[in-house]
Amino acid sequence: MTETATQGARIADVCLIGGGLVGMAIALGLQRNGLHVAVLDEGDVALRASRGNFGLVWVQGKGDTLPEYADITRLSARLWPTFAASLQDSTGVDVQLQQRGGLYLCLTEQELDARARMLGKMHEAAGGDYPYETLDLKQVREKIPEIGDTVAGATWCPEDGHVNPLLLLRAMTERFKAQGGIIDNTGRVETIEPHPEGFRIHAGGDWDCARVVLCAGLGNRELAPQVGLSAPLSPNRGQVLVGERVRPFLDYPTGHVRQTGEGTVQIGDSKEDVGFDSGTTTEVMAKIAHRAIRLFPLLRDVKLVRAWGALRVMTPDGYPIYQASTSCPGAYLVTCHSGVTLAAFHEGPLADWIASDRYDPSLEVFHAERFTL
Amino acid sequence: MPNVSHFERLPMRAGEQVTVFVEGQALKVDSYDTAAAAVLIAGLVPSRTTPTSGSPRAPYCLMGVCFECLLDIDGVANQQGCMVKVRDGMQIRRQAGARDIHEPRQETAT
Numbered sequence: 001m002t003e004t005a006t007q008g009a010r011i012a013d014v015c016l017i018g019g020g021l022v023g024m025a026i027a028l029g030l031q032r033n034g035l036h037v038a039v040l041d042e043g044d045v046a047l048r049a050s051r052g053n054f055g056l057v058w059v060q061g062k063g064d065t066l067p068e069y070a071d072i073t074r075l076s077a078r079l080w081p082t083f084a085a086s087l088q089d090s091t092g093v094d095v096q097l098q099q100r101g102g103l104y105l106c107l108t109e110q111e112l113d114a115r116a117r118m119l120g121k122m123h124e125a126a127g128g129d130y131p132y133e134t135l136d137l138k139q140v141r142e143k144i145p146e147i148g149d150t151v152a153g154a155t156w157c158p159e160d161g162h163v164n165p166l167l168l169l170r171a172m173t174e175r176f177k178a179q180g181g182i183i184d185n186t187g188r189v190e191t192i193e194p195h196p197e198g199f200r201i202h203a204g205g206d207w208d209c210a211r212v213v214l215c216a217g218l219g220n221r222e223l224a225p226q227v228g229l230s231a232p233l234s235p236n237r238g239q240v241l242v243g244e245r246v247r248p249f250l251d252y253p254t255g256h257v258r259q260t261g262e263g264t265v266q267i268g269d270s271k272e273d274v275g276f277d278s279g280t281t282t283e284v285m286a287k288i289a290h291r292a293i294r295l296f297p298l299l300r301d302v303k304l305v306r307a308w309g310a311l312r313v314m315t316p317d318g319y320p321i322y323q324a325s326t327s328c329p330g331a332y333l334v335t336c337h338s339g340v341t342l343a344a345f346h347e348g349p350l351a352d353w354i355a356s357d358r359y360d361p362s363l364e365v366f367h368a369e370r371f372t373l
Numbered sequence: 374m375p376n377v378s379h380f381e382r383l384p385m386r387a388g389e390q391v392t393v394f395v396e397g398q399a400l401k402v403d404s405y406d407t408a409a410a411a412v413l414i415a416g417l418v419p420s421r422t423t424p425t426s427g428s429p430r431a432p433y434c435l436m437g438v439c440f441e442c443l444l445d446i447d448g449v450a451n452q453q454g455c456m457v458k459v460r461d462g463m464q465i466r467r468q469a470g471a472r473d474i475h476e477p478r479q480e481t482a483t
Binding site for chain 1 (some may be wrong): 410424425449451470472473474475
């Protein structure tokens, strides 16, 4: 960055837009590469998928139609233990990472067969290197004694796990600040002006930077075209129910129900196309609760203490966009709907790619051109 | 002693007397009282321990907000004592840590 920046603007090597899980993971990785990073965040009015997600570090079934996505998902799962340990070292925050395997519970044989077939194909595509098992009810009961009698079975992957996503966001933010990072949430980013030496960003205050990384979730839709990129994203609502804290009854996360380190029961996995409405509905909550009780009859009398809706950040094919702008060099777009699972990958290899400013052919499959070709 | 309850009953309309059991001890209370009030009258302080750190707690806000008064009432744990009116014969117990929802194991057939 040059010293000739116009007066009144603050200066950073990199301005990163969006202080959620995706943004903060990349911000930490850029700091690790010696860059001075400012995170421009909209503040508490943001849609913020990071505050509403389920907290799974999930491998099984991800990337069934894109092996490269399965690869980065598994890479991130492998990087997670070191990442979590380093967050605890630097901040004292234990993000409650557990990677002892996870189950996707199925209520019907058809559902179980379909999942087993999908994972079988992934196993084949990975040349046999894709650990999973199909479990019948008896085998599920060996892992979860409290499982309901009407469960058909489950698929099991030893690489699955979970984490507390709110503690994760807090730990990353604390570490970022402790390392000299600046979080500016004085206003929403309105415009990004590319110029020969970098970018001028107009938000609550103005910023000058050599590089800009868009991590604004659904907000990327408006920001990306300003730097020659495209972010065809749409919101997909998930509703989550939170039950009272109870003694541990569930040693593994499942696709629909997990128990946190404090004993809280978290239930979810609804998918709705309802635009930007992040509310809750009785109908969907009832459906979620019914399924949970069939899976775990002992939840019958557990009281709900909270429920919320949050918007997933979805591309047309569900996979991430990782892309550098060719018309505005120095601008990057990073968007995905698995900010928890991929956090370790984002902090590591992906941030290294942005810091190095080099072309990486392995990321080409994640370019947004795939939607227009 | 820091754990002595400062609960003091102010004049109020008189209701019927009912008997509840706090940790098994019979206690006469007013029918308008709540389970949390019964616990304070009985001096059962602390009345619970927290699920994560096990630290001691007692009824606090008495208006349904703070969740500090969680009790085991008639065998069901995690009940907000300040929101539950007493009933004759009610069994009120301390709650230790998180509620246990495990199904009681079936007796082995003989």
